[in-house]
Amino acid sequence: MNKIMIDEQLEGIRIDQYMALLLGDYSRSVIQAWIEDGKILVNDKTTKRNYRLKESDVVSYEITEKDTTIQPIKMDLDIVYEDEHLMVVNKPKGLIVHPSPSTLNQATLVHGLLAHTSHLSDLNGELRPVLFIVLIKIHQVY
Structure with missing residues (x-):
């Protein structure tokens, strides 16, 4: 599972917007579905797609190709x-x-x-x- 610690520069950005930037090959609607399905977590907990990141949050995700097939x-x-x-x-x-x-x-x-x-x-x-x-x-x- 990939983990990223959020720093102060990313604070306030929505989780779906951040992940869409990070995972540029996937649309934001796909990212939002993964958030709703619990494939993208913040501090090891499920979250809402409009969650605003805070400094020291840990975003974890595991995306495989089968997720989009x-x-x-x-x-x-x-x-x-x-x-x-x-x-x-x-x-x-x-x-x-x-x-x-x-x-x-x-x-x-x-x-x-x-x-x-x-x-x-x-x-x-x-x-x-x-x-x-x-x-x-x-x-x-x-």
Whole structure:
């Protein structure tokens, strides 16, 4: 576990802001989730993300790569259609589509899709040969 003693120059800075500066590869929202999960401690105790550091506080943390990896979670997906290029899924109400730092290990549609297929593409950046279409029912059909 990494430990850092806070000096007077850092006094008054929020723990989440300090850790985001220290661990520049991670977003502040990821850092905040780690604080809430108890992966970042102040004086060996859990703290709130808006805690303001004090001189002589000891910040301890242990961050591993698996903390940011989305793991497949097997779930019962309502797959309407699937071929080698396209999948249509009936997403149930209330199911989160994509994990956030605070829901990284909760079942989301992305977790279920990763368990179902190894060919799930990332839509960030340039256009990929994958298209997600969201169909929204406006009126109840009788």
